[in-house]
Amino acid sequence: MQTYLALSGLLNAVVSLSLGIIVLSKNSRKAAHILYFLFTVAIAVWGTSYFFWMREMTDRETALFWTRALTVGSIFMPVFHVHWILVNLKLEKKNRLLIIATYAFAFTYLLFSFSPVMVEDVAPFRNVLPFWPQPGWLYHFFVAQVLLSGVYSVYLLVAKYRATQGMQKLKIRYLLLASFFGYFSGGSNFPLWYGIPFVPVTNILFSLFPVFIGYSIVKHHLMDIRLALKRSTVLLASVGTTLLFIISIKYLSKMLTFYNGFWIDILLVLASVSIYPFIKNFFLGLSNKYFFSSRYNVQDLVSELSANISTTLEIGEIYKSIYETFYAAFYPKHFSILLKKKSRERFGIMYSSGLNMAGQRLLNKHTNSLAGSAKKKKLLFIDEMLISAEGEEKTILQELKDINLSLLLLFYYEGEVLGAVALGDKESGEIYNDEDIAVFDIISPQIAISVKNALLHHDSLSYADRLNVEKNKISSILTNFIDPIIFIDKKNCLRIFNPSAQRIFGIRKQDIGKDISRISLIKENLRSIISSKAVQKSDNKKSMAGHKEIFVEQEGRQRYFKAMSTPVLNEQNESIGSLKIFYDLTKEKELDRSKSEFITIAAHKLRTPLTSIKWIFELLLKNEAGEVPAEQKHYLEMGHESNEILIDTVNELLNASDIEGGDYELELAGCNMEEILREIPESIDSLLKEKKIAMHYEIMENMPLVQADKEKLSMAINGIIANAAHYTSKGGQIRVKAAAENGSLVITVKDNGIGIPEADKSHIFSKFYRSENALRIHTEGSGLGLFIAKNIIKMHQGEITFESETGKGTEFMIKLPISF
Template sequence: MDLQLITLVVSFSIALTNFALAGVVLTSKHQERSPLWIALLAICAGFWGVGVSLFLSLQYSEAIARIVVHSYYVIAALIVYFLVQLALCFPYRRKIKPFVQPMLLLGLIVAIVVSVAPWGLLEGVTLDRQTGNTATLNLLGYGIYVAYFVVYVVIATSLFMYSYGQTKRRNQAHLRHQLRTVCVGVVVAIFFGALFNLLLPLLGNYQLIWAGPPFTVLFVISVFYAIIQQGLFDLRAALARSMAYVLLLGALAVIYSVTIFGITQLFFVGRVIDNVYAAVYVVVALLLTLTYIPVKRFFDQLTHRLFYQNDYSSSKALQQVGDVMSEEIELGRLVRKTLNIVHDALEPEYTSVYVTDNNGQLRYFGHGPGRISHKQRSMQLDVVANLLDQLPQVVNGHRVSSMGDNDMQQYIEDVDAAMIVQLLVQHERIGAIFIGDRKSGRRYDEKDTRFLGMMSDELALAIQNSLRYEEIKLFNDTLKHEVSVATTRLRATNRELQKLDQAKDEFVSMASHQLRTPLTSIKGYVSMVMEGDAGKINDTQRHLLGEAFESSERMVRLIADFLSVSRLQTGKFIIDAHPVDLDVMMRSEVNTLRALAEAHGQTLVYSGPVARRETEIDRSKVGQVVMNFIDNAIYYSPSGSTISVSLEYTDDEAIVLVKDQGIGVPLEEQERLFSKFFRATNARKQRPDGTGVGLFLAKKVITAHKGAMIFKAEGEIGSSFGFRVPSFPTPSQSPDERPRR
């Protein structure tokens, strides 16, 4: 009876401790997830201990006992789930696969179902005042529950150990120390929890399950210690006092309760004291002990004002240093702002900082009202150059007597620096800080040494990043200069190329004009011979003269294309538009090339509109486009094929289309079809003498008429080329004569 009541009191005290720890975290206004998981762990640990103790103390209702057992098994499942969540975000936030969280939640749901289901881990409970309350377990369900528990504990432990390895690789000593503390707390709590609350119940021993929950206090305290030392929330002093109050309350409650029960047994022997009276005693004891808190708070405040009036918060100062590191990248501002924080915290007479830059030169930064002499500075430079590798990271100048080297002790004392702090990154020394005595005369203590050590770690890393930034900036400036020089040279070269291109255009224009005159004469004389002006000719002669005439025609068109390209380049390409009957023009061009088509064994047909209409175009240039389309169709189509030429009018457009049954255009080359000097692969094989400017000029001409090109691929054989240009019915046309869509 007494043992059960004492167990109940201890469990409530432990729960109160856990709830107080959780309350401290939940009242803080921080956005990190780790404090939330810590608070949930503490709350669950408290309820778990209360549930275990309630089950052991229940005497009447088996139904309530079953509910209590189900509850504390559910709470235990939540504890390991929250432990895994904590390991995922402390001390580093981990990136995990999207399916991980649903899988973890699914495992928790399975454990909860196994804990509460009638067919789950619990078969029944037995309430016995003499031998103690016990539960009968379903081995299958209990095995599933134990497997869940073990797997989640292994996951959490593995994550913590991996984080520990990361802190070693990153040389984060303080984080590594805190993680070691967390791992010790996890191992101790898990070992004793598994022993008393998993293994022994499986063997039928429920009398010792009360011994597992107290070890959760060690785990929660160790984790809280690690997180607060990491600086996630600045509650170290408040939490220390809160823990002291909670432990004091628990101890006083236990002492008071034991005293009450002892007095009762001594003076009220023979009277029955049931659990209701016992609970009343416990509540009264807790209420009485609460009166101690206001008195203790008063003396805490009084002593703090007396002894800690000028003290600083190292965690707050480190947080400010971290803020500077995240805001500043320029070396001068970074060092000066950090030294401002150090001076506000320690109030030294002076501070000297020496940093080795990218060129191996030492840069000096001074701060504070005190001035160091030239001799002091020379000696500090000598220490930086020759003695730092023989010293620890933080040296207290007032405690150098502990060093074995007397000459070094004397030299450090002559430097007149109260503290010497090395700036190290991965064992790479990038500088040092020399700090003078405090203006108040008080010596630096262990707290100051720890603060300077952690501050120097962060400052050294930030300085290294700043030096790299300077290096990158210098490289960027050099690169900009080189790019500027290269750009100047490129512009000069481009001007030379433009001059050469202009000379080329002038040559092409001049050569084309000079060639056109003799070619016109050649065409005229060949035509006269073919017509018999120089005497009668036979069929063979006529055929040869026809070939010569046709070649001269192609040469004339080629020269015309080059002239057009030249005019485009020189800006002399002008559209001289006049009203033109497109149908008449099309028939003229088709009739001109019909003989050429028949010579190739092809049929050239034309389909024109019924209505008459005049369109504003440049007759010469558009005619050249049509002739180019038909000429290409003739030369790239096989003998015996039909070439269809059509013209149709819509309400606002004239559409010209030339459809052939030729070699087509490869799909991968169709995007470049209207580029200057481009010819498809199959076209170059079919007609090697082409120039690749015909379609380019055609597009320029049609675009200048505010029209659009038409190209349709007819599979691997055949294609359609054409264009559409604006065209409107004239007012003199009757509605019946106007074409319809």
């Protein structure tokens, strides 16, 4: 017995001090951790002294020393324990005087711990123990304080237990269990001090006192007490039975004089390792059946849920199955399923039971921030997170705790949070234990896969419905669209056309799927227009292209169409074909023809009187009709200038009309381009001088002659220079360059004027078109200059392009063949 008690003291000392060091290493600055460490040091002093006292068999003085030494540890054990309880329950400020008083008494006892007033002497207890301490008069007060400390600490824990819930409630259960083992096993030493024949055989259980307290400190999520007792019971029973088996075999082998050497021990160890799993499973089944049975069978729960949610694609049925399974197993006060909405990247409640509207709003509001900080965790326990939370996060968690939310079970799909199951506290008041957590780990992926499949199924049905609606819309649009529409795929095969294309171009239904080259069309050039590829910009944006015109004869009447082509792209911005729209320009052409005829007639009718007016102005200005006073001469000059402008406008109208009518002919001859570039009309020259615009020329020496109509080409180039002069601010500059390159003559006219706005660039060569910023600066332009210039250069087999940026100027580039 004495050896047993000695070992129990040593075990208590070693276990306690080890736990104290572990807890202190977790956080050496936290008051609760420091107090726990001091508590375990006191136990270590008590347990070590207990060990040496029980080891002493003969020397009374040595035994007396160790019994007095162990009081040093026992004095401070209840003091540190009560202080730790007050700190843990946040009651230290209210009990400040009590704490001071207990430490004052403790240090008083410490002063007399090695004197007879605490331990008077040691005496034998029957034939069982050779030395057992006898209490001094001060020891009675110490025992009373121990009893009062135990009662008060239990009272505080019970009061807190009734007022709390969830994880905190479970933690207090552990502390109550620890208090029971501590005061029961430690207090079992007191009876013999007062002559009551009770040997402290339960002393070995004292180590569970710091074990349970340490576990409640280190672990944030605690296992259920029943589960802890279940595992402890199964482990002790399994190990005890295995040891009993070994001892029995050893004893029998000794009695029956079997060989009892090294090989017997090896065989026993191997046999023990082999039978231990069977023994453990036996006791586990026994404990489940008679003592610690669960409310649900894990395998049945998982298989039933899996069967229910994997055999349907109806999302509502899946939500309902998950709820029914969770409620039957855990009885939560409320239950919700939330999904992350891709459109807003926020969670929304999809299914809820037992949670009022205010609670649902809070859950919707805060789930997003909690899931965002989850860092791939599956389970978020509100109580656990509250321990270390601060600031706004603590406020959020407290609001969720106030609606009895216990945990969020997040489920992931391909590494991304898909949704969450929110569970309220259990109706029984118990917490979600390790067994429940194991279930959550198993079913979370199953929930994610089933929910994702159902969502994909729902999306596919919705997409099919939307597609059908869009198909009907497109079909209706195509049918009712007046102009012809044709779609060809990237293999140049006909896929879609509308009734107008069928009626006007003669396309038939049996032509669908055929290559355009094999389809019979009313006009051959229609085939090349349909086959032409639509332009796709480098930034993957679609653009309309191909302003090609075609005319067809229908019912004895010519009809004109402008063909526009645009690429059709899929979701990956890859071209799947091109759409051809043929806009009917017949009415516009007829109106344009009528307008051109009117302008031509009007211009011809105006030319003769304008010429006469010009002759009259010149006659008067030269004083050939008599002396004209200076004041009147000024007005005559203004009239003459305006008449010249009108004559230029009429000439431009006639030139434009001739160009459109095909009556504009070139008289080609070898031309010196330098002469053309430098011979600036007087009207332009005076404008340059008036605005102080500098002209810079960079013309190649020995430039070859160009086959051109000098008059018309000069008109085109001077028109561009005139524009540069009109739209360049005072003090600006114009640069004219000319050089031969690869058999062509390249001319550039660059100014630093107002530039051309982006929106106007595509219309700048159109007839009568003028940009807004140009109209504000020069109101007298006709909008025909660039139209005429482009057509003249085109008639010379050349081309004209430009680059411009608003506010920085424009550069026109003319490229002419040297001979054609």
